[in-house]
Every structure is written in C-alpha cells, then in structure tokens.
Amino acid sequence: MTDLLYKCMQCGVCCFEIPESPGAKRIPLYPEEVDRLVDVAKERDIKFQVIEDLVFPDTINKKILVITYKILLNNEKKGCPFFDENTGCTVHEIKPYACQAYPLSLKRIDSFNLEITIDPLCHFVIQHREALKKKADMESIKKIFKNEYPKAEKFFRKNKRIQLKIRKLEAEKKISIPREITLEQFNDALKNWEREEIRTK
Ligand code: SF4
Ligand code: SF4
Numbered sequence: 001m002t003d004l005l006y007k008c009m010q011c012g013v014c015c016f017e018i019p020e021s022p023g024a025k026r027i028p029l030y031p032e033e034v035d036r037l038v039d040v041a042k043e044r045d046i047k048f049q050v051i052e053d054l055v056f057p058d059t060i061n062k063k064i065l066v067i068t069y070k071i072l073l074n075n076e077k078k079g080c081p082f083f084d085e086n087t088g089c090t091v092h093e094i095k096p097y098a099c100q101a102y103p104l105s106l107k108r109i110d111s112f113n114l115e116i117t118i119d120p121l122c123h124f125v126i127q128h129r130e131a132l133k134k135k136a137d138m139e140s141i142k143k144i145f146k147n148e149y150p151k152a153e154k155f156f157r158k159n160k161r162i163q164l165k166i167r168k169l170e171a172e173k174k175i176s177i178p179r180e181i182t183l184e185q186f187n188d189a190l191k192n193w194e195r196e197e198i199r200t201k
Helices: 031-044 097-101 123-127 129-134 138-144 148-171 183-192
Strands: 050-052 055-058 063-066 069-071 104-108 114-118 194-197
Touching: 055 183, 097 104, 097 148, 104 148, 114 138, 123 129
Parallel strands: 063 194
Antiparallel strands: 050 069, 055 063, 104 114
16 A cells, blocks of 8 residues: 655646757647647747657558657747746646656556556656655556546557557558658658648547
8 A cells, every 4th residue: 555646746847858858858749639739829829839740651642640749849948838937737628648647658568468657757756766666566556646547548548549540541451551661761751741640539
C-alpha cells in the first residue's frame, strides 16, 4: 500500500524546451486537438504553430499520412504558448491527451501486458525519485497517479484506434505504407506529396 500521491507542482517544466537538449521536447497533438487549439489561439490572438510529427508515406495515393503534429516552441520563452506563468496551463479543459496523461505514457509489450513509462524530467518525479523507485509496480503507480493513469489509458486507446484504422486501410488496399524506404525516397515524398490527416474519434 502506498500513501504517495502525485500532485502537479505547476512548475511548467513539461511545457517548455529542455534547456540541455534544444529541439528534443515533443508535445504531440492529434489533428482534432490542433483544430481545437487553433480556435482558442484565434480567440485569444495567440501565436500558435505546429509542425508535422509522426507521418507515414502512402505509396498508393502518393500522399503523406499525418498522424500527429507537435507544438512549435519557437517563441522567446521556448514554451507552449498556452502556458501562463501565474496560472499554468490555460487550456486545461481541452489540453492534448499527451498533456493530460503526463508524466505517464503507456505502450503494449505483448498481448497481456502494458508497459508504463514515467517521464524522469517531471519535477514531482525528480522530487520523489527514491520513493517512486520503491513503488515501481503497476498497481502502486495506478494509485500514485490515480487521475493520470486513466488518462494514459485513454491516450493508449486513441493510439490503438489509429493503428487499427491504418491496418484496415492497408488490408483493404486503400493505402500502402512501405516497411522499408530509403531516406532519399522519404525526403522526396515529404517534399512533393500532398498531406492527408488520419483522424479517429
Ligand atoms: S497545452 Fe497546457 S499542459 Fe500542454 S504543453 Fe501547453 S500549457 Fe502545457
Ligand atoms: S513537470 Fe511535472 S510537476 Fe512540473 S508542471 Fe509538469 S507535470 Fe507538473
């Protein structure tokens, strides 16, 4: 049994570039999340930009399939434009899945087991590193991160739906994603092919 309970310290570290590794911070967004944040940015007159993140070439239609974008952190503060120094995240109600689940993320390792990752850069994690090491089993993590774990599951299920949609489109021969491609071919496709977003509910 554990009495350690995650509480965000509102430090904002997760909403900014990692100073030691410029360009390494990745805040991924699904296309529908981008739409919502673009609307808010317009309402608030905030500069909000994204770039493509996870993409695949579709050789049947000669299109780049866009799965996710990521927030461009190219402003003066090198941070998410929705972060406010006094109040923290200002889009809490509609923040992306990745932010809702943070500092957790889930991936499947086999048919029966999920693996959980806890971002070591989160300040709560840094502050409680030793205690977390002692409680590294899945059940303890679910209790410590009792609000974030269900969101990490939601994020995982969303990724799963996208994978299934892609597999179905491939099985129906509506798209074809090569399992091997040279860097030159990939760069050429990125430069010349149209984009198509993969969206799911
Ligand atoms: S959406 Fe909110 S939580 Fe996510 S990076 Fe931006 S400010 Fe941080
Ligand atoms: S780094 Fe961790 S503690 Fe700091 S704002 Fe992000 S989630 Fe909260």
